[in-house]
Amino acid sequence: MGNDAAKAIREIRINPVVPGESVLIATARSLRPKKEEPPAPHDARSHVETCPFCRGNEDRTPPPIAQVPESGEWRLRIVENLYPVLGDDQQNPNLAFGLQQTIDGYGRHEVVIDHGSHGIRIHEMGGEHLGLLFSTYRDRMGELYRANPSVRAVLVFKNFGLAAGASISHTHSQIVAMPVVPYNIESEVQNSAAHYEKTGQCIYCSLINEALTFEATFYDRESGVVRRKISVGQYIIERGRRFIAIKPFASRFEWEVQILPFDHEADFSNLSADDAADLGRVFRRTMARLNSVLGGAQYNFFIHSLPHGPGANAHRPSYHWHIEICPRTSVPTGFELGSGLFMNTISPEDAAARLRSVELG
Numbered sequence: 548m549g550n551d552a553a554k555a556i557r558e559i560r561i562n563p564v565v566p567g568e569s570v571l572i573a574t575a576r577s578l579r580p581k582k583e584e585p586p587a588p589h590d591a592r593s594h595v596e597t598c599p600f601c602r603g604n605e606d607r608t609p610p611p612i613a614q615v616p617e618s619g620e621w622r623l624r625i626v627e628n629l630y631p632v633l634g635d636d637q638q639n640p641n642l643a644f645g646l647q648q649t650i651d652g653y654g655r656h657e658v659v660i661d662h663g664s665h666g667i668r669i670h671e672m673g674g675e676h677l678g679l680l681f682s683t684y685r686d687r688m689g690e691l692y693r694a695n696p697s698v699r700a701v702l703v704f705k706n707f708g709l710a711a712g713a714s715i716s717h718t719h720s721q722i723v724a725m726p727v728v729p730y731n732i733e734s735e736v737q738n739s740a741a742h743y744e745k746t747g748q749c750i751y752c753s754l755i756n757e758a759l760t761f762e763a764t765f766y767d768r769e770s771g772v773v774r775r776k777i778s779v780g781q782y783i784i785e786r787g788r789r790f791i792a793i794k795p796f797a798s799r800f801e802w803e804v805q806i807l808p809f810d811h812e813a814d815f816s817n818l819s820a821d822d823a824a825d826l827g828r829v830f831r832r833t834m835a836r837l838n839s840v841l842g843g844a845q846y847n848f849f850i851h852s853l854p855h856g857p858g859a860n861a862h863r864p865s866y867h868w869h870i871e872i873c874p875r876t877s878v879p880t881g882f883e884l885g886s887g888l889f890m891n892t893i894s895p896e897d898a899a900a901r902l903r904s905v906e907l908g
């Protein structure tokens with residue numbers, strides 16, 4: 548690595564979809580202002596007597612909303628979250644006074660028990676199991692939208708590790724149905740619609756295309772020295788038949804990776820069985836690469852899909868659903884929280900190269 552100083556990058560990269568989510572890439576070794584977040588302690592036990600999510604303790608959770616398969620030994624189980632962030636027990640009128648306003652915190656909050664084995668990690672689950680997990684997310688998302696027309700967005704996410712927000716060590720993920728479209732998704736929807744208006748192209752399709760085909764060399768005007776070389780496929784981490792995993796050029800987090808369907812599709816609810824199988828495989832391989840490089844880092848992943856509600860359908864040609872995987876390897880600084888500008892101390896090019904170089908069995 549000796550030529551670190553020569554290669555050091557200090558630049559602000561603009562997120563092409565959401566310019567407000569831009570990032571300062573600062574890789575000089577002397578610059579280590581970020582405190583590291585330790586890996587999640589790994590509880591490798593497959594069964595824990597006292598765990599409410601383990602097999603045999605089904606009576607310690609509320610009755611299941613769904614179970615896969617429906618009879619016999621379950622592989623996945625969905626239950627009501629006992630501590631919901633949003634609740635459906637009462638619906639209050641919305642309020643407005645002066646500049647302040649409120650929308651009733653109506654919604655649903657479900658827990659997906661990912662697997663019967665207590666401490667299994669995502670990359671240790673089979674691709675087929677992960678395919679089943681994604682089809683289960685799809686079914687729940689569709690069901691939650693159908694069940695209540697006032698649901699505007701359904702967010703599927705996973706917290707792994709304490710810093711990432713996980714409070715129970717049994718592997719699980721969560722689904723929240725909300726009466727508002729969260730700002731992060733709304734910004735993507737609006738900005739990609741503006742791009743479509745200007746160019747007639749889906750910006751995500753164009754980004755996939757760039758990742759697959761773009762190459763360029765930038766020279767210093769005075770000295771003629773090569774300043775930057777971008778080679779074909781440099782940002783690609785994994786490729787399946789239907790999905791691609793990409794390291795974003797403007798990655799907010801050191802090890803952030805996004806997974807997108809190759810073919811344009813706005814709505815995760817339209818995932819086919821064939822899609823789910825390929826996604827399970829691409830996702831498992833991506834998580835195995837991250838685990839191999841990071842050694843059990845804490846992370847969040849979430850699915851961004853087209854919201855529902857008035858006008859949402861108009862964005863089908865311009866929005867493109869995707870999964871964002873965000874490992875938590877460093878603690879956000881006051882600079883980041885105060886400015887909203889993320890800071891990343893590993894260049895996305897190096898991170899992509901390291902992830903790609905992992906030998907998977």
Ligand SMILES: [Zn+2]
Pocket residue numbers: 594595598599600601602664665666717718
């Ligand atoms: Zn358990």
Ligand SMILES: [Zn+2]
Pocket residue numbers: 749750751752753810811812865866867
């Ligand atoms: Zn697209």
Ligand SMILES: [Zn+2]
Pocket residue numbers: 735851869871
């Ligand atoms: Zn997104």
